[in-house]
Amino acid sequence: MKTFLLVASLLFASPLAAETINVADHGIVPGKDVTYEVNRLVESVRGRDEITLVFPKGQYDFHPENAIEAYRAVANHDNGLKRMAFPLFDCQNLTIDGSGSTFMFHGRLIPFTIERCQNTKIMNLTIDWVRSFHAELTVVESDPSGKTFVVETDIEKYPYTIKGGEVLFQRYGQDDPIGSNMVFDPETRSPIYDTKRYSINGAQARVTALGEKRFRFDKGVKNSPPVGSVLVVYGVHPTSRLCHAIQITNSKDLSIENVTIHDAGGMGLIVERTENITLDQLVVTSNDERIVATRADATHFIGCKGKIQIENCLFEHMLDDGVNVHGAYVKVERYLGDREFLCEISHFQQWGLTFAEPGDRVALLSRETILPFVEATVQSVKVLNSHRFVMKLDAVPEELPEGPLSVENLTWYPDLVMRNNIIRENRARGVLVTTKGKVLIEDNYFSSQMHGILIEGDNNKWYESGAVGDVTIRHNVFHNVGFEGGAKYPLLAAPLLTSGQRMGEGQYHRNIRFVDNTIESFNGLIVQAKSVSGLVIENNEVKFSPDYPAGDSFPAIDLNYCDDVSIRGNQVDGFGRKLDVKVSADTTNVIMEANPGFQTE
Amino acid sequence: MKTFLLVASLLFASPLAAETINVADHGIVPGKDVTYEVNRLVESVRGRDEITLVFPKGQYDFHPENAIEAYRAVANHDNGLKRMAFPLFDCQNLTIDGSGSTFMFHGRLIPFTIERCQNTKIMNLTIDWVRSFHAELTVVESDPSGKTFVVETDIEKYPYTIKGGEVLFQRYGQDDPIGSNMVFDPETRSPIYDTKRYSINGAQARVTALGEKRFRFDKGVKNSPPVGSVLVVYGVHPTSRLCHAIQITNSKDLSIENVTIHDAGGMGLIVERTENITLDQLVVTSNDERIVATRADATHFIGCKGKIQIENCLFEHMLDDGVNVHGAYVKVERYLGDREFLCEISHFQQWGLTFAEPGDRVALLSRETILPFVEATVQSVKVLNSHRFVMKLDAVPEELPEGPLSVENLTWYPDLVMRNNIIRENRARGVLVTTKGKVLIEDNYFSSQMHGILIEGDNNKWYESGAVGDVTIRHNVFHNVGFEGGAKYPLLAAPLLTSGQRMGEGQYHRNIRFVDNTIESFNGLIVQAKSVSGLVIENNEVKFSPDYPAGDSFPAIDLNYCDDVSIRGNQVDGFGRKLDVKVSADTTNVIMEANPGFQTE
Incomplete structure (x- = not known):
């Protein structure tokens, strides 16, 4: 009988284990600091499957004094000892359901830390701090x-x-x-x-x-x-990006749904080395008492794969970008021989990043042209410290090229789908995206202070890698983009080079379609592109907006060192002047037709 | 046959495994940065038994760029990311023999980190930095x-x-x-x-x-x-104690022999939670180009047990004490019920300390009198963060006393033997010792700027615990002790109380014998004691030294709230005046006889 029961419980382990836990049964109730109890409850469900933690609707308060702590490297933030309200490590099929509750934080305390989790969902809650980081x-x-x-x-x-x-x-x-x-x-x-x-x-x-x-x-x-x-x-580095709201690393199949973030001493969401993540109705906005929301980006993704899906979200009032998806360019410090490369993380806010693991495909590239010359598979990685690691590859060319080298991780580039989102009223850009995956950005509303969508890639300042290969931007509204002033475009696609870097042979970015968009614009700017092969700018409608001082000093479309460009069927309304298209002498294969209201410079 | 070989190799595993490795065979040679190679070699012998790493005599250079790194809490230092030249973790019967070599450090890089090691020896080498931390x-x-x-x-x-x-x-x-x-x-x-x-x-x-x-x-x-x-x-906290020379934690049977430390951005040696350590011919001194050696103490021991044996050592030119042996007073923040205590580490330079583990005996005490009222055994410890932990005891009194509580760890107090050492020419004290173990300090030479030997214990400033119970200080020379000026004694034994603390019932320290010492003194001071029961001051010889301005404003022997005191057979020479003995009204059972040259105030 005993044996039978044991077998039965093994057979039905998964469905039997599924459980919904009312956190109130564990002493987690409004009106007191619940950090200790939440830490304990989270720890008690670690390793269990199919658990849902339900918070009855109310305000829950989190103080740092008794919180679990660990030294953590957090990309694009200031590393350090972090105290954590929800330290979600090694969870499977876990759901945190706030039932519309507010989680109020009273100190330097990270709301959600999600590491090595699979199929984990955060839903129906609002994150705020009693006192802002700005x-x-x-x-x-x-x-x-x-x-x-x-x-x-x-x-x-x-x-x-x-x-x-x-x-x-x-x-x-x-x-x-x-x-x-x-x-x-x-x-x-x-x-x-x-x-x-x-x-x-x-x-x-x-x-x-x-x-x-x-x-x-x-x-x-x-x-x-x-x-x-x-x-x-809002302060100075290294004390101004200590406290993000949500960090996700080394995880798979994550989802955030109906979550509002009113503040953070850093980003709303930072995701590293994670496969598949869905954001649905994630809202980053200020609360009624403040103009500004998060200290940095609403959302940021580095070295992810699978699909990033962002739908029905609102990102506004941040002090930095709405969405940023990229990889990392890492310096090769020295070839050690025997297929081993001593590598150094290039940007101080990437120190501690897991750049690669065995089995990953990487590309070695010239640090001068940032164009790759060989691909290989990682056999081993030995992390020396937060700056440096030794990476062994399965094969290297008999001769390495002269000059400094970099490396990028080809395995960890995600697809990106953005649909029905609003990004507005923030400092900086709407979207930055550099990934070799497939990118679809459609039916969104952008109204950012700098560029609307920036497809950059730089081995220079932020070392954000990922020359794109398949980007579609369609049916979006770009409203008053660029109210910082100057040459700020709804779409800028161009690698950022240092004075010591130069364009190599062939374009850096490929296949960008900017089609069927509506641009409500005070400055008449549409697209600036450099080093793009396969650029389609078609059927966009540009309407004059009187909301900011009209500008006419920059070309509406500005092309440098591009190839295979189609500019077709774009409409202009209300500017009282022709919009300029400027094509550099080194741009090749440009088709331009049926663009009333445009003129070539 | 195969089976036989396997059995044979298992039978003879220990002696067969013993090996002496010439580090030169692993690319570790003078004239280059050897950090990477040393890190690799150390890693390769981890888990192996009976290994000796021999460095042929020479200068070996260590740079931080490629060094292994970890976030480390280091008692009495500033915690943080530490890069390590010798990260010795989980080693058994390992010897590092420098053959008289110099290990020269070129950055913020910890020479030796020894954790969870048994029977490990560091010998025959000199540690220095190209550039000092002062x-x-x-x-x-x-x-x-x-x-x-x-x-x-x-x-x-x-x-x-x-x-x-x-x-x-x-x-x-x-x-x-x-x-x-x-x-x-x-x-x-x-x-x-x-x-x-x-x-x-x-x-x-x-x-x-x-x-x-x-x-x-x-x-x-x-x-x-x-x-x-x-x-x-020498800078400010928290950036002035980042780089000690040697850290030993959670280890057993350690030994340091014929090692010289010329500098450190912190202490020469910091030892935590370690059982049995022998220092023989450890020298802390400045090199020929500097006046000053280490930024802080030559050696420091917190929460150790077994025996600390310090023989034939020279500690001079430090910017802090020569030897400090103590435990920690930790605050009880709150009793959680169910025999669980929420505790908080009292001093910021003890944050991250392993205060107790299951099986340890602890004493709960009044934070007001710092006298214990109950002992118990630790059943579990849950570390929340570097400041706080929850400790469960096997038993607690039915009623806890009113007022704030502290706790000390009774299991982790060591015996101390100091013999034939010289401690001199440093800022601060020669020796601080507060341990419940047996203490023997004999045949040493002390010439410190503040007190020679300080037996303090405070729940106040440094939270260094350990009311003593058996201390013998004999046959030592105290030369010009106290050249800071003021009331600095060869021996001061007194708990340090805050204004809110008070003497409890009964004395704090017990059984201190200060006998047969030679005191070469410009100020005529010998012993100050408060709250000591069982104090013997006998057969000491006090000779006048003309090296510093003679002082006569403090009693030679100054007793407050002591009991069972014997002052006998002490000699005075060359002062041209009687030395004063001052006994407070609340001191009891004092025998004073045959002390020519002394007078009672």
């Missing part, structure tokens, strides 16, 4: 001629001290100087037009206290921002 | 009335920049401000007499450059130090 200062007096201005703030929300002319903001045990800053317009809840004009030199800024919640900027002011505008200040 | 500035002009002075330094050895009146020293990628500082006397190679007089206020200090290797201190000067003296500056 400060919002309303301009109440402005003296443009004297280059001074006075700000007022809420000292409960944004406590500060002034000492020796320096203002320091208290954020969870940390005194942050002004650092990065940007002026927002409370009318549009966006960065103010041409905001760079007003940027404060944080190192030179000097202030004078005027009562308990006002102070005057006396030095470091380029132009005084207008009365009523809001100066947002 | 700077030595020679005073070349001094204007006492103007409170300014000019220093000159070697900009190769101590590179610096001056900006906005602040001087910053470049140390391995780090810009260190003045921070902690102390004036040394190049004649004595010791801190100058009454050095506190000259201490610089690092935060207020302002300097003016005078050519490429000189600068003048204009502000932050209390008293200008004399021309020819050397101002040593």
Whole structure:
């Protein structure tokens, strides 16, 4: 009998194990710090299958004092000891269902850390912090001629001290100087037009206290921002990106559904080395009391594979990009012989990244042209430290080319589908994407301060790899894109080269279709492309928008070193002038027809 | 046959496996960075038994770029990512024999990290850094009335920049401000007499450059130090104790023999939770080019057991104590019920310490009197983060006393034997010891700037636990102890209480014998004791030394709240006055006889 029961329980292990747990049964209730209890509950379900943790609707508070902690490298953030509310490690078929609850954080504490999990879902909850990682200062007096201005703030929300002319903001045990800053317009809840004009030199800024919640900027002011505008200040590296909202690494089949993120001392979501992730109704936005949401990108994906699917999402009021999908260019420091390469991670915010594992395909490339010359399979990786590792390949060319080399991981490039999303009113770009996978961006609304969609790739500044090979951008609305001012395009596709780098033979990007989009534009800009082979710009409609100062100093379409380009059937409305198409002498095979309202320069 | 061979190799596994490896056979040779090769070799012998790594005599260079790295908590240091030259984890019967070699370090790189090792020996080598973690500035002009002075330094050895009146020293990628500082006397190679007089206020200090290797201190000067003296500056926490020389944790039967340490950005040796360690001919001293050796203690032991044996060692020129042996007082934050205590590590430089493991005996004590009230056995420990853990005991009293509680680990207190050592010419104390084990300190030479031997115990500042129960200090020479000035004694035994703490019922320390010592003294001080029961001060000889200004403002023997004291047969020579013995009204059972040259106050 005993034997039979044992066999039966083994046979039915999976369905029997499925369980829905009401967290209230584990002492997790509103009105107290639940971190310890949540840590314990999460630990108790580790290794179990088919578990759903249900939080009855309410506000749950999380404090850092008793939270589980680990040293963590987090891509595009500042590495360090992180305390964690939900340390989800090695979970299978786990669902966290907030039932519409708010998870309120009271310190430097990471809401969700998801590592080596499979089929895990976070749903129906809102993440916020009692105190933000930035400060919002309303301009109440402005003296443009004297280059001074006075700000007022809420000292409960944004406590500060002034000492020796320096203002320091208290954020969870940390005194942050002004650092990065940007002026927002409370009318549009966006960065103010041409905001760079007003940027404060944080190192030179000097202030004078005027009562308990006002102070005057006396030095470091380029132009005084207008009365009523809001100066947002958000600190300096390496203390300004310590606390993201959700980190996912080394996982598979993840899903985030109906989740709102109001704040984070970093990104809303950072995903590393993960296969298949779906975001549905993920909302990143400020709460009613603030203009600004997250300190950095809404979502960011590095070295993923499978499919990234982003649908029905709203990303607004971030201090950085909406979506960024890319790989990493890593330096080859030295060839050690015997097929071993000593490699160094190129960007300090990628230190600690898992670049490759045995079985991955990688490409070696010239650091000068960033064009690959050979592919191989990784046999072993020995991590030396957060900067360096030794990678052994299955084969290398008999002779390696002269000059410095880099390496990129070909296995870990995902497909990307973005559909029915809104990205707007944020600093920086809507989407950055550099992946060799298939990219479909359709039926979205973009209204970003810099470029709408940036397809870059650089072995230079951020070392974000991934020359694209198949990108379709269609049926999207681009509304007032580029209100930073200058040459900001709905689509910019061009690798970023250093002065020491040069275009190699053949284009870097391939096959980009920008079709059937609606562009509501004050500046008349559409596409800028460099080093793209197979570029289709067809059937787009460009309508004049009077919302920002009209610009006419840049070409609407600007092509450099491209090949196989089709510009066809694009419409223009309301500009009262022809839009310019500029094609460089080294661009080849361009078909241009049926584009009323356009002219070639 | 095969079977036979297998059985034979199993039978003889241990002796057969013993092996002496010449590191030169693994590419480890003088004249290049050998870190990578040493890391690899160390890894390859992990798990093997009876291995000796022999370095043929020479200078071996270690750079940090390719070194293995891990986040490490290091007691009494600044925790963080540490790169390691010898990451010795889980080794059995391993010997590293340097054959008299010098291991020269070129960056922030920990020479030896020894964890979970048994019977491991480090011998016959010298550890040094090409560039020190402090700077030595020679005073070349001094204007006492103007409170300014000019220093000159070697900009190769101590590179610096001056900006906005602040001087910053470049140390391995780090810009260190003045921070902690102390004036040394190049004649004595010791801190100058009454050095506190000259201490610089690092935060207020302002300097003016005078050519490429000189600068003048204009502000932050209390008293200008004399021309020819050397101002040593050594930075601020948390960037000034990042790089100790040797860390040993969770190990057993360790031995360090004939090893010299010339420098460290921290302690020479820090030992945590280790059973039995022998130091024989460990030398901590400056090299010929510097006055100062390590940034902190020569040796430091926290939460050890078994026996600490220190013989034939020389510790000099450190910027902190010679030897410190103690446990930790940890706060009880809250009783959670069910025999579980939420505990918090009290001192920030103990964050991450392994305080206890299942099976350890602990004592709960009043945080007010620091006297224990109950002992129990640890059943489980759940570490929450580097500050806090939950400890479950096998039993607790039905009622816990009112007021805040602390806990100390009774299992992890070692015996200490110190014999034939010299500790001198350093900042701070010779020896600190608070352990419940048996302590024998004999035939040593002490000449320290503060107390010679400090038996303290505090639940207050450093949270160093361990009321002593059996200490013998005999046949030692105390030479010019206390040249900091003030009431600095060859022996001070007294718990350090906060204003909120009070003496409980009964004494804190017990059974201290200070006998047959020779005290060559400019100030005539011998012993100060508070809350000691069983104190024997017998047959000591006190001779006048003219080396520093004679002091007569403090009692030679000063007793407070002591019991069962014997002061007998002590001799005095050359002071030209009687030495005072002061006994407080609450001291009981004092026998005082045959002490010519002493008088009771």
